[in-house]
Amino acid sequence: MKPQQTLQSMRKPLSAEPVMTAPTLIDENKSKVKARLFSQSPIVSAGHFSNLLLFFANRIRNRRVFDPLSLFSGCLFVTGLTIGCSSSDWLPSFSFCSSDSSKSVTNEILIPQPYRIEITGGQYRWKVRYPGFDGILSTSDDVIIGPTIHIPEDTEILFELKSTDFVYLLSLPHFHRKEIAVPGLDFSIKVHPDTIGEFALEGDDLCGDSHPEMNGRLIVESRPQFESWLRQQAVIK
């Protein structure tokens, strides 16, 4: 697991030269998840246990103690007696596990740690991309919404900031975090919300007019609430 890097480029330390966006990095991450999945056999459990399990796994992860259980947190899980999986293209024989199944609201939502959420500035608006059901960004079940962001509490969240045109500034005053979004470069903000509530999210294009539509809210909610919200978004999608 990567060490915590707040307020800096996710994949490169500050002192290094900025890197261009490399989609292959995402693929690498994905393959890691796949590898983990492969090393595990599907687990059958009662639905309500899965949250508990995730919670437990997260706690362990946060304490930086390696435990095989933590590997589960990055993927899978089952609702009732249904076998679920996370990868869109893994085990194609389970047709109900493919990305298309993300439309099914019965599927469990995977929340790996850190939970990556992509925020892209463009034409004075933020586009927020969630990993969808599979917990992995840039797959077909991603959920894309506007400037109000929901996140689950007690989860390490990694906002990945991008821009398609101008230089933007994103501030989360409650978390004392501020970061830029620049076309072609990767920046990120890491937060670990421990309080449920609604907080300000302020956006601006640097050295230009004010764009109130870039101001949104950051809503921290309980894991079940968050999941139900995300599920709704996925249905809307």
Next chain:
Amino acid sequence: MTLRLMPESRLRCSTVLLVRLSVACLVFCAIQGCQRQPAKPPKVTSPTVEKPTDTEMGSDKPATLPILLEVPNFSLADQAGKTFGTDELKGRVWVANFMFTRCTATCPRQTAKVEELQQTVGLWPDVDRLNLISFTVDPEHDTSSRLDEYAQVHHANPLLWKFLTGSRPDIWKLCAEGFKLPVSESVTDTSSPITHSPKFVLVDKQLRIRGYYDGLAEPDFRKLIVDVRSLLSESVTDDTRMLHVGVPKDVFCPPWLPQRAADQRKQADQMRVFHDFTFTDEIDASGIRFVNRVVTDATRNYRANHYDHGNGISVADVDGDGLLDIYFVNQIGGNELWRNLGAGRFEDMTQVAGVALKGRVCVSAAFADTDNDGDPDLYVTTTRHGNAFFENDGKGHFRDVTEASGLTQHAHSSGADFFDFDNDGRLDLFVTNVGNFTTDEVAYAGDSDKKEFPFYTGITDSFSGHLFPHRFEQSVLYHNEGGNRFRDVSEETGLVHRKWSGDATPLDFNRDGWTDLYVVNMQGNDDYYENIQGQRFECRSQEVFPKSVWGGMCAKSFDYNNDGLMDLFVTNMHADMWKRGDGGNLGATESEKAPQDVLPESLLKSRVVGMNIFGNGFFENHGDKFEEISDRINTETFWPWGHTAADLNADGFQDLLVTASMNYPFRYHHNSLLLNDRGTRFQGAEFILGIEPRRDGRTAAPCFTLDCAATDAKHALCKGGSGPITVWGALGSRSSVIFDLDQDGDLDIVTNDFNGRPMLLLSNLSTRNEKLKYLKVRLEGTRSNKSGLGAQVQIKADGKILTQIQDGQSGYLSQSAMPLYFGLGEANVVDQLIVQWPSGHRQVIEGPIDVNRELLIVEDVKIAVQ
């Protein structure tokens, strides 16, 4: 239907709506008429409030005012006795108030406020679509002729300000039922027989009430002005006439500006520094017709990039007639050289001089005698259009010798500075390059069919340019090889400067006889290069300036406290860039520094985290180190670009003029004139000395026009509009040069404004102060470079030692060739004058030296001093 101005949040709109609603409802209770006694409010039904229709696409909500009530039709008589009513007012914006001439309570104050309003709106381009209406509630007494007398006393413009009279029942009904404002007979006070509301009411082009204001309370009055402006910019469906739109919407009438002016003027009496003189903008009388024009990246197709840095202004006596001529640099349309005819008059000599560079987007200019033949030569930088170098024939005819000189450069060049870094008697050149902030797409600022005025459009993310190593453009140090031949010696001397830079200033900071260089970085911390024996440069920024300006614009060194040591002033707009104004527009209304964490470190790349200065930096030279004292000596200013140090009041201490303002689409900021209070601190005096308000009180100028019905329908500013609109943007100066342009012994100011006409501010100090004492010193090197650049002049007079360096640094992006000007306070003679030449020669001239003249000092040559 409304035009989109600056977007405001929905929250704000709804708040405004609520506030207005409550105003409308509460107005019945808040009676402050001619009598203190409250009258019984008339019975009224609640005003019907209609949500303004919003026809725009998207979520950009304009700052709309609620529609409160319809004004019923009326027809009355004006002060000329002519019929005037709703028929005449349809399609116009108007402000109504109720008064009567016999009233001695609030009416005089109301009328004074309307007079003030008339003065403000009188400057607006669309004032002909506006009326101020004063209804008399005492029509039996206030006949048309009585009102006419009253109107004349209050300087009412009869086309704009109407006083209406008619029958009492009609007017009272209109007041109570139409405007829902109370009016009644006074029961108790016999001296003031009528009680009425002193509110001001704003009515739109469709005769709908859009707001009630307590015109006697300053904040509400300011809000009224802003709202009038905003209504004037609202189009109506059938409106085909030109609409004038201010961006931001308060650009015609910055609400904070009058207050600031009043506050400063109040302090004038307490100022101990001499300020009993003024400047007057005489650009019209001067004959100068130059207009600065800019690329469309800074106007209709606005995108934030470095084209907004504008242009320099340089002076030199190009034709050897003893008078300093002015060279205005321009982005679009060509540069202009104006010959000084004396007495404040100028004529255009661009054609004969051959220095227009029409078709190139130019940035800065530097005059200096590079071939030591006794006349100033000229170097001009451009944005990717090729820098140019001109040799002067001594009569003001310039020959382009760029190619032969080796100074060819096609980069995003910015400032250029001549100085002799190796003291070989020939002037070398440092050219700062910004970095690549343009694309390869060519747009035309003129007629695109004729391919008129091409420029490379800017990239959209230029303010992160310093995060991309491949966008850097190295600045260049050229060595003068003689005969106007130059050679790039950047690598050879170790002056490898790859930063996002705009300007530089040469100065011998460590006083070892070798001129060092301070480079201002617009996106990063500034750099200081120490000159090691004229052989190489060593970057010692951190050591010498541990606390460093981040994102500076302009640097200029001068001795502010007459201790013989050169201090350094660096302007930096980053204190203003992080603040949002009322309209959501960037720019502070108070001058103060920004906090360290204003921007994330990933963008700042600070040299040392926590050691940045976001705002102006003033570094006092203690001999062995520099101390940052800007706040202590009060040199923080509004959105500054460049500055010039000069002794404007000739009291022996150099003052500062800081040019400012960002132009479209940002709010207006005023230039600052900081008077030096005997070397202790600076005091803002721009409003006291006539620098502000600008000519005719203007803060805005037409920036571009849009045809919303056709070609520009998709432009963001055309949202909701259908006809032609003229968009007005803030005025703003970029650079300035200070010299005695009319040879009357005091210092005058000429600016180069961004996308507008320059200001030529003539000082009347010589007439206000009969005891004015000064000495101008012109240097001519023999062993040193002929321009004397790098020479230090010290004057002993009246027990004071005044020190100046001949560096030609005046304003942003500019280098001039002009004599030094020493204000002498009350000294009648100069006791001693010492020139420390760059050759190492120290020339001492013993006094008494006669004052109030120009003294030519030739290196090694004894001169007559009396």
